[in-house]
Amino acid sequence: MEKTPEYVIEMLHITKEFPGIKANDDITLQLRKGEIHALLGENGAGKSTLMSVLFGLYQPEQGEIRKNGQPVKIESPNDATALHIGMVHQHFQLVDVFTVLDNIILGAEDTKMGFLQKKNARAKVKALSEQYGLLVDLDAKVEDITVGMQQRTEILKMLYRDNEILIFDEPTAVLTPQEIEELMQIMKNLAAEGKSILFISHKLNEIMEVSDRVTVLRKGKYVGTIDTAGTTKEELSRMMVGRPVQLVVDKAPAQPKEAVLTVEGLTVPSKVHKNDAVKNVSFTAHAGEIVCIAGIDGNGQTEFVQALTGLEKASAGKITLCGHDITHQSIRARSQTGMSHIPEDRHKHGLVLDFTLEQNMVLQRYYEPRFQNHGFIRFDAVRSYAEDLIEQYDVRSGQGPVTIARSMSGGNQQKAIVAREIDRDLPLIVAVQPTRGLDVGAIEYIHSQLVAQRDAGKAVLLVSLELDEVMNLSDRILVMYEGEIVGELDPKKTTVEELGLYMAGAKRQGKERETA
């Protein structure tokens, strides 16, 4: 155990127990000055608990924390602030109706005789934002700016308080690829200026790109700390999951058969602006293939899926599913015609969070004769069905079928939705960002399930923002840009760079594009 002051923060042998469970078991984390140190682990590996200990929200049973080699006690977030430790939470802690500047100075305001003095603060924030390349409009209200700008506001908040140790809790989960790129650059700038950064993530690409060293946790235990330069994604994922993980989906070439879904000239009006969010989109998805709609967030994918699944109305166009015109059908009718839907937002659409797991498992089919008798729910049938799904798809939860969905981890919530939708055994599966926010183990599992469904003769329509997922999983890529399909690509014959050009609107195929 080194005790040289080369470390700004050391967490030594931290153990934190909760009733019945050791969330952190003898974990050591040492942060050097000026480094970007990634903290890697699956959902539930104990990353958040460890950071809460550092931030003074929890008191550890054992272990000590040192700053610059000196033992310190952190008993509340105020103590952490006094030690110049700052944190950007995954969900931003901003007042929506305040301006950016007001948010930055909130809690650390300069006052004179009880009046706010914003002049000095404004100058300081301006200087900081130029120094680190954090571009924000100080007078814009937070509710009006993009998520990326909100995050920059959070970073400026930490810098304004002269924090030396910056914690980023899964900062990229809410960002678009461009914003992620910018954030990576900002983090590098910060480290170059001598700030020490703790970067919590389970995204291997980002860790490989930006971090100097990685500490890996698994199920509350310390696995190891290694230099990023001397490792690979495969090794990191093996350390994180505890077994070798297949990062590249293993699949045979697709064998497309008959058309399952045909979309012709679909146009959907936008809710935020006057133009159409989806413009004249046409394509066909066949049985036995995974068709992916790729694109940068906000280019009409959400509206397209809502119109396809019936959540919103299309203004023009025709949708044919399994030979039936479903353009004007209700959601229930579409679903019964043969469409299952893994929704983009699992909390808003995918689950009734206050219902139990078993109630959620029958959300799409509670009305089927199997689960009801003259309007009365057959509770035994629901229970045994839920138990089957839980077993078959390895959905983990505290109390099995009667667990409240809200209390489950994000990965298992998503697994429950995937289980429910796949098990309906319908010809078309619409999967929207099916792996968002999940760790590699869960991603691997969901990808293999989708491939298995394809091989079983289903048509899978994948909508994804993750380039890796798009390239890995799909048999055919349709790129959506500003509501239009601007290109149809074969993942085997294209590169990430080319795909990126289409996604950014810099390149597009002419009208000669076939509608397959």
Added chain:
Amino acid sequence: MKEKTPLMQRDSTRSVLASLLSILIGLVAGALVVLLVGVFNKSLSLKSAWEGIQLIFLGIVSTGRNAAGGLTFGFNPVTFGNMLFRATPLILTGLSVAVAYKTGLFNIGAPGQYLAGTAATLFIALEIPSEVVPAWLIWILAFLGGMAAGALWGAIPGMLKAFLNINEVLACIMTNWISANLVTWVFDVSNLKNTVENTKTAYIYKTSFNGVQTPKMFLDKIFPGSQVNGGIIIAILLAVLMYIVFAKTTFGYELKACGANRHAAKYAGIKDKRSIVLSMAIAGAMSGAGASLYWLAGNTEFFWSTYQSLPATGFNGIPVALLAVCNPIAVIFTGMFMSMLDIAGLQLTNLTAYNEYITDVIIAVIVYLSAFSLVIKLWLGGKAKKKAGPKPDANAEPAVPAASAADGGKEGKE
């Protein structure tokens, strides 16, 4: 997994205990008020303060005073029957609030729905001539009419919520006052004002003037001399019906899913707008039924003149529902309890120098505490866990990654 959770750790046990605790604290607070008033008021002796406290806890079994002037207690069929009679509308307005709450809606519109039910019931019961139509048929029409009027009045805020996303609390408050004024006006221009018993003014005829009244269903044999009638049985049946609908049927599942997460319900193909309107209509129907049963008793008179206030029965549905943690079966008991407090208030007035407003204090304390019953429940939960000792929590399976327990409320954050 399959083994039963110990009684004390069950969620339902804790709910019941929390409600009982709220009631107990409320009664103790009422007793304290009685004591304080007794101590500081010269016209009241300590003895009468003690009597007041006794009546607060035991008013329902008070049988008056004996020859020596002491309070006597025992089974009192009159007060018991009256308690059941007064509980009837309370159970139904309680149900009204409870079923709405189960579907994620706060029905503060029970008073308005109650008034709408009142107007419809009285008009049908009094305007259809009983010489032409048999009285039992008029009764049924009046009852169904009251329910329908309440349902309609409940459906209005439901529609505003479903189609225009207007908060149902605001809409309910406004429809309450619209109802109050509309009903006043309707009776003002009607010819139903009681001119026979002209010692009293501004009252509407009792329905018994038209020969329409709820059958006693032998309850008058059990509780002779009281006002009780078959209405209480109908109220209990409706509570059981609501329980079955919400706990056992796919229809109830749809309404609850829609209340808990409208977007997810829509995603699953449930007609969300229809569900919201139906939830409010059912809630309104319960309030309307409460009004119908109260006025169809035949011995109740509706005071129509300048009806510028909202009926307390409607608002009292809120504490009835909250104390019952919105369980329709529990509503039967909490409704009876609230009417028992009414009776205790009457006994205080009749037998001591206190007035019945003391019971309003008790109800007020209980209302506050029932809002806190969730806190009490959590507190009870904490105690139960401590008792369970340091052995691993039965809830946490070893297979679960540390997260679900450790990160607690933070989970599901992405």
